[in-house]
Amino acid sequence: MSPSRxxxxxxxxxxxxxxxxxxxxxAIAPLLxxxxxxxxxxxxxxxxxxxxxxxxxxxxxNARNLAIAERAGLDLLTLCNTCLLTMLKAQHELxxxxxxxxxxxxxxxxFDLRYEGRVKVRxxxxxxxxxxxxxxxxxxxxxxxxxxxxxxxxxxHILRPEEVLGFEDGRDPNSMERIIEALGAEPVRYDxxxxxCGFHVMLVNAPATTTMVGHCLEGAVDKxxxxxxxxxxxxxxxxxxxxxxxxxxxxxPLKLPVLHLPQLLGMAFxxxxxxxxxxxxxxxxxx
Amino acid sequence: xxxxxxxxxxxxxxxxxxxxxxxxxxCIQCGMCTATCPVAEAVPGFSPRQIVARTILDLxxxxxxxxxxxxxxxxxxxxxxxxxxxxxxxxxxxIRTEALxxxxxxxxxxxxxxxxxxxxxxxxxxxxxxxxxxxxRWSTFKMIPYAMRMLARGKIPPPIVKxxxxxxxxxxxxxxxxx
Ligand code: SF4
Ligand code: SF4
Numbered sequence: 001m002s003p004s005r006x007x008x009x010x011x012x013x014x015x016x017x018x019x020x021x022x023x024x025x026x027a028i029a030p031l032l033x034x035x036x037x038x039x040x041x042x043x044x045x046x047x048x049x050x051x052x053x054x055x056x057x058x059x060x061x062n063a064r065n066l067a068i069a070e071r072a073g074l075d076l077l078t079l080c081n082t083c084l085l086t087m088l089k090a091q092h093e094l095x096x097x098x099x100x101x102x103x104x105x106x107x108x109x110x111f112d113l114r115y116e117g118r119v120k121v122r123x124x125x126x127x128x129x130x131x132x133x134x135x136x137x138x139x140x141x142x143x144x145x146x147x148x149x150x151x152x153x154x155x156x157h158i159l160r161p162e163e164v165l166g167f168e169d170g171r172d173p174n175s176m177e178r179i180i181e182a183l184g185a186e187p188v189r190y191d192x193x194x195x196x197c198g199f200h201v202m203l204v205n206a207p208a209t210t211t212m213v214g215h216c217l218e219g220a221v222d223k224x225x226x227x228x229x230x231x232x233x234x235x236x237x238x239x240x241x242x243x244x245x246x247x248x249x250x251x252x253p254l255k256l257p258v259l260h261l262p263q264l265l266g267m268a269f270x271x272x273x274x275x276x277x278x279x280x281x282x283x284x285x286x287x
Numbered sequence: 288x289x290x291x292x293x294x295x296x297x298x299x300x301x302x303x304x305x306x307x308x309x310x311x312x313x314c315i316q317c318g319m320c321t322a323t324c325p326v327a328e329a330v331p332g333f334s335p336r337q338i339v340a341r342t343i344l345d346l347x348x349x350x351x352x353x354x355x356x357x358x359x360x361x362x363x364x365x366x367x368x369x370x371x372x373x374x375x376x377x378x379x380x381x382i383r384t385e386a387l388x389x390x391x392x393x394x395x396x397x398x399x400x401x402x403x404x405x406x407x408x409x410x411x412x413x414x415x416x417x418x419x420x421x422x423x424r425w426s427t428f429k430m431i432p433y434a435m436r437m438l439a440r441g442k443i444p445p446p447i448v449k450x451x452x453x454x455x456x457x458x459x460x461x462x463x464x465x466x
Contacts, residue, residue, distance in 0.1 A: 016444035160363035196362035211329035
C-alpha cells in the first residue's frame with residue numbers, strides 16, 4: 001500500500017493539553033499507511049470564536065492555512081471536530097463570496113500563496129472509514145478488543161450542520177460503530193452518542209458543561225459501556241476532565257474512561273500504553 | 288469601533304445585514320430550536336427562540352450586555368432542527384459580533400472571544416494556559432481544584448507558546464481584514 005500523504009493539522013488541543021492524541025496518532029499512522037506532514041507555518045483555525053469578533057480575519061487566516069496545504073499538493077487531516085467544521089465552513093464561505101475570496105487571494109499572492117479550493121479537509125475518522133476502510137483496520141489488529149463494550153461519542157462538529165459536513169447521516173451515523181467492530185469490540189448503542197459535550201462553554205458556563213458531560217456519560221453507563229471513545233480531542237478533554245464535577249451531583253461515580261480514537265486503534269494494534277499516553281487520563285484507563 | 292446601530296431597524300437590521308444573520312426575518316417563533324437545545328435543558332431561562340425574538344424586536348441594550356448570549360455551546364442542534372433554515376446558532380454568532388462592535392466587552396464570554404484575536408495576532412496560536420485567566424479574571428480561583436487534577440496528569444499547557452513561521456504574513460492579514 002503506497003502511503004496516503006496529508007498536511008497534518010492536529011489542532012491546538014492535541015498540541016498542548018491533550019498531547020496524547022497527537023502521540024497516538026503519530027504512532028498508528030505508519031501502520032495505517034498514512035504519511036503526516038505538519039506545517040510550522042499554519043495558525044490556529046480560530047475555532048469559530050475568532051469569527052465572532054472578526055469574521056473576515058478568520059476567513060483570511062483559514063484561507064492562508066488551506067493555501068499552504070494546496071501549495072504542497074496535500075489534503076489536510078485533523079484530529080479536532082471544531083477545526084474540521086471551522087475549515088469546512090471557511091471553504092463554504094470562500095465559495096459563496098467570490099468577491100471577498102478574490103481580495104483575500106490578492107493579499108495571499110504577496111506571500112506566494114493562492115487558495116483555489118482544491119484541498120480536501122478531512123477528519124481522521126473519515127479517512128479511517130473511507131480511505132483505509134474497516135477491512136484493512138481489521139487486518140492490523142494484534143490484540144482484539146473482544147468482550148469490550150465501547151460507547152462511541154461522535155461530537156457535534158463532525159455531524160452538524162450536514163450541509164457543510166455531509167459525510168454521513170447526522171442523526172444516525174455509523175462510521176464509529178464500523179471501526180469499533182473492526183477492532184473486535186462491541187459498539188454500545190445509546191441516545192447521547194450524537195449529543196453535545198459542552199466544551200465550548202466550559203469556561204463561560206462551567207455548570208452547564210458539567211450537566212451536559214453528566215448527561216452524555218450517564219447515557220453510556222446506563223447501557224453498560226466499559227469505555228467511551230471519541231474522534232474529537234475537545235470532546236475527550238471535556239468528558240474526561242469534567243467527569244469528577246459531574247460525579248459530585250451523583251451518588252455513584254461514573255468512572256467511564258474516555259479514549260481518543262487513535263488511542264483505541266493503537267491498543268488493538270498492540271502498541272503499549274506509554275506510547276499511547278494512557279497514563280495521561282484523569283479517569284484511569286485499565287490496561 | 289463601538290457605538291450604535293448602523294441600520295434603521297436597529298439590532299435586527301444589523302444582524303440581518305450579515306451573512307450569519309441574513310435569514311433572521313424568516314423565523315416563525317415555533318420553538319424547535321429551544322426544544323432541541325442542550326444548553327436550554329441545562330440552564331433554566333436560556334432560549335435561542337427568545338434570543339431571536341429579542342433581536343427581531345430590537346431589545347438591544349439588555350440583550351447585548353447579557354451573559355446569556357455567550358452561553359450557546361455552538362452544538363448546531365438548532366441549525367439541524369430549525370424548519371425555516373434560520374441557523375439560530377449563526378444568528379447568535381452575529382449577535383456576538385454586534386455586541387463586541389458596540390463595545391459590550393465586559394462579560395466572561397466577550398473576554399473569552401477577544402482572547403482569540405489577540406493570541407492569533409501574537410503568536411499565531413492559542414495560549415490555552417492563559418485563556419482561563421483572561422476569561423474568568425479573579426474568579427479563576429474557582430478552577431484551582433480542576434487545575435490541580437490536570438497538573439497531576441501533566442495536562443497544564445505551557446504558558447509560553449512557540450510562534451508560528453510567517454507571523455508577519457498573519458499580522459498583515461489581520462491588519463487588512465479587521466473591521
Ligand atoms: S426553530 Fe427556527 S423558526 Fe423556529 S423559533 Fe427557532 S429560529 Fe425561529
Ligand atoms: S447551537 Fe447554541 S443555541 Fe443552538 S442548540 Fe446548540 S447550544 Fe443551543
